[in-house]
Amino acid sequence: xxxxxxxxxxxxxxxxxxxxxxxxxxxxxxxxxxxxxxxxxxxxxxxxxxxxxxxxxxxxxxxxxxxxxxxxxxxxxxxxxxxxxxxxxxxxxxxxxxxxxxxxxxxxxxxxxxxxxxxxxxxxxxxxxxxxxxxxxxxxxxxxxxxxxxxxxxxxxxxxxxxxxxxxxxxxxxxxxxxxxxxxxxxxxxxxxxxxxxxxxxxxxxxxxxxxxxxxxxxxxxxxxxxxxxxxxxxxxxxxxxxxxxxxxxxxxxxxxxxxxxxxxxxxxxxxxxxxxxxxxxxxxxxxxxxxxxxxxxxxxxxxxxxxxxxxxxxxxxxxxxxxxxxxxxxxxxxxxxxxxxxxxxxxxxxxxxxxxxxxxxxxxxxxxxxxxxxxxxxxxxxxxxxxxxxxxxxxxxxxxxxxxxxxxxxxxxxxxxxxxxxxxxxxxxxxxxxxxxxxxxxxxxxxxxxxxxxxxxxxxxxxxxxxxxxxxxxxxxxxxxxxxxxxxxxxxxxxxxxxxxxxxxxxxxxxxxxxxxxxxxxxxxxxxxxxxxxxxxxxxxxxx
RNA sequence: GCGCCCGUAGCUCAGUCAGGAUAGAGCAGCGGUUUCCUAAACCGCAGGCCGGAGGUUCGAGUCCUCCCGGGCGCACCA
Numbered sequence: 001x002x003x004x005x006x007x008x009x010x011x012x013x014x015x016x017x018x019x020x021x022x023x024x025x026x027x028x029x030x031x032x033x034x035x036x037x038x039x040x041x042x043x044x045x046x047x048x049x050x051x052x053x054x055x056x057x058x059x060x061x062x063x064x065x066x067x068x069x070x071x072x073x074x075x076x077x078x079x080x081x082x083x084x085x086x087x088x089x090x091x092x093x094x095x096x097x098x099x100x101x102x103x104x105x106x107x108x109x110x111x112x113x114x115x116x117x118x119x120x121x122x123x124x125x126x127x128x129x130x131x132x133x134x135x136x137x138x139x140x141x142x143x144x145x146x147x148x149x150x151x152x153x154x155x156x157x158x159x160x161x162x163x164x165x166x167x168x169x170x171x172x173x174x175x176x177x178x179x180x181x182x183x184x185x186x187x188x189x190x191x192x193x194x195x196x197x198x199x200x201x202x203x204x205x206x207x208x209x210x211x212x213x214x215x216x217x218x219x220x221x222x223x224x225x226x227x228x229x230x231x232x233x234x235x236x237x238x239x240x241x242x243x244x245x246x247x248x249x250x251x252x253x254x255x256x257x258x259x260x261x262x263x264x265x266x267x268x269x270x271x272x273x274x275x276x277x278x279x280x281x282x283x284x285x286x287x288x289x290x291x292x293x294x295x296x297x298x299x300x301x302x303x304x305x306x307x308x309x310x311x312x313x314x315x316x317x318x319x320x321x322x323x324x325x326x327x328x329x330x331x332x333x334x335x336x337x338x339x340x341x342x343x344x345x346x347x348x349x350x351x352x353x354x355x356x357x358x359x360x361x362x363x364x365x366x367x368x369x370x371x372x373x374x375x376x377x378x379x380x381x382x383x384x385x386x387x388x389x390x391x392x393x394x395x396x397x398x399x400x401x402x403x404x405x406x407x408x409x410x411x412x413x414x415x416x417x418x419x420x421x422x423x424x425x426x427x428x429x430x431x432x433x434x435x436x437x438x439x440x441x442x443x444x445x446x447x448x449x450x451x452x453x454x455x456x457x458x459x460x461x462x463x464x465x466x467x468x469x470x471x472x473x474x475x476x477x478x479x480x481x482x483x484x485x486x487x488x489x490x491x492x493x494x495x496x497x498x499x500x501x502x503x504x505x506x507x508x509x510x511x512x513x514x515x516x517x518x519x520x521x522x523x524x525x526x527x528x529x530x531x532x533x534x535x536x537x538x539x540x541x542x543x544x545x
Numbered sequence: 546g547c548g549c550c551c552g553u554a555g556c557u558c559a560g561u562c563a564g565g566a567u568a569g570a571g572c573a574g575c576g577g578u579u580u581c582c583u584a585a586a587c588c589g590c591a592g593g594c595c596g597g598a599g600g601u602u603c604g605a606g607u608c609c610u611c612c613c614g615g616g617c618g619c620a621c622c623a
Binding site for chain 2: 025027029031032035039041044047054077078079080123125160163164165166168190278279280282290291292294295296297298299300302304305306309329330331332333334335336337357359360364400401402404405406408410413417418419420422424425427428431432435436438439440483487488491494495498501502504505506508509510511542544545
């Protein structure tokens, strides 16, 4: 980022000499190393504007930049302008990174505005599965990225504790309870078959005895309450193990009690967005290009999930969030269209709600590969996976692919503790640096002393300079990753580690006289970025392993 | 049938939003080196009609159209 700023300043000055204003979006990219550190193709658009060939313009720019203190080489090749920075410029960049220390990477794009990330929001009908794990990791990391960018972030879980699915769950649990009492009770059709209800049924049988011989109204109420309570405890345990914390839990029941659903429906009606047919209330979605009109209010007068969801988002807006991000699975695509449309018709600002949609997870190399279904009881619990592989590995693997791609979770690779495993590859880099600093501290001398006032000009190794250039990208990577692309942060950290490990193997740090403090300063910068990056991912940065 | 997403090296994937210079990485494969401040290495080689066909452009993995293949959805479930 510092490098881009320097290049932009220099190029803009050179452009002025040619009598051209610097475009606001001056194209700058990091080309293949043999072309230099930064490259601009600004001569191509200018060629049209000035009616001259790109190469001619690029050459003139290069001439204007000759002798600039920041650049060791300025070349015009085929219309591209390639810049190579001097080591001195890079040393200044490192100096500034070290000055910023723990704040490096933090930016104020959010300006303290309120943002909400809603994720997981799994119905309390069973434990979290591997699929929820992807969502939990994604939501948590996106939240962390946005707080890094200066937003005030609320992590929220929407708890759907009403409705037919909960009734089915209650009845399924009741069946397990009767079974525990020695009866032949069947799980209801479409009910929850999973083993996880068995121990709970047994426990209830012990506590309640024969109090609920029939699944009547009293039983329904009691078993709903028991089931939701127990399921939430399971979910909370797994979230805790995964290191995910929510600031706010919103229950569907609360929205009803506050009259929000009625109110939102009225507003939609008033704006002519609804109509009645067959005793139900429908949203006029097809008028706006969607493929079907969904029901908002059933003919029995109860609101559908969609209706409640719309009301919920209106509530989010009233609560003062400037932006709301919902992390959801690809199976909710249609619902998302409908909610967005409804919010538009209600006059909420465009772009208030954004969905981070992710595809599903398949687990490769472990028992239980088949398609997961909570209802059928075929699934792998997130908690089990965390216990087997550790929180760090599971979190990292879950965000390592872009959300819209199907994720194949490679269990064999995840199990490895060698550096083949990308998580360890990154963590070991941090650990190795920590160990060097430990050693430096032991050997007394001035090696371990502070890095301010260190002569960085002794950093001349290509690997050292490459590391600095890479460290410079960190703030920009955070911005890119925040656009629902946390995998870019993983890729970046792996890149840093891939520069560091060979360097470490080849170049000795301690006991190298004047070079030692300079190298320690560089390692401090590398460690800083690794630590901050891992922290955003919610992955530990161990000092020893 | 309609809608959304995906199709890049043997495998898992970056790169597609903002079109640019010989398409990148990891794993697996092959060949070397090393055990040092260190947690379990380092270096190199090989591997690709970027699903297919058209089009736009000086230039397409990237944009447009069509087709093929895979996933998901198309409920008065959530």
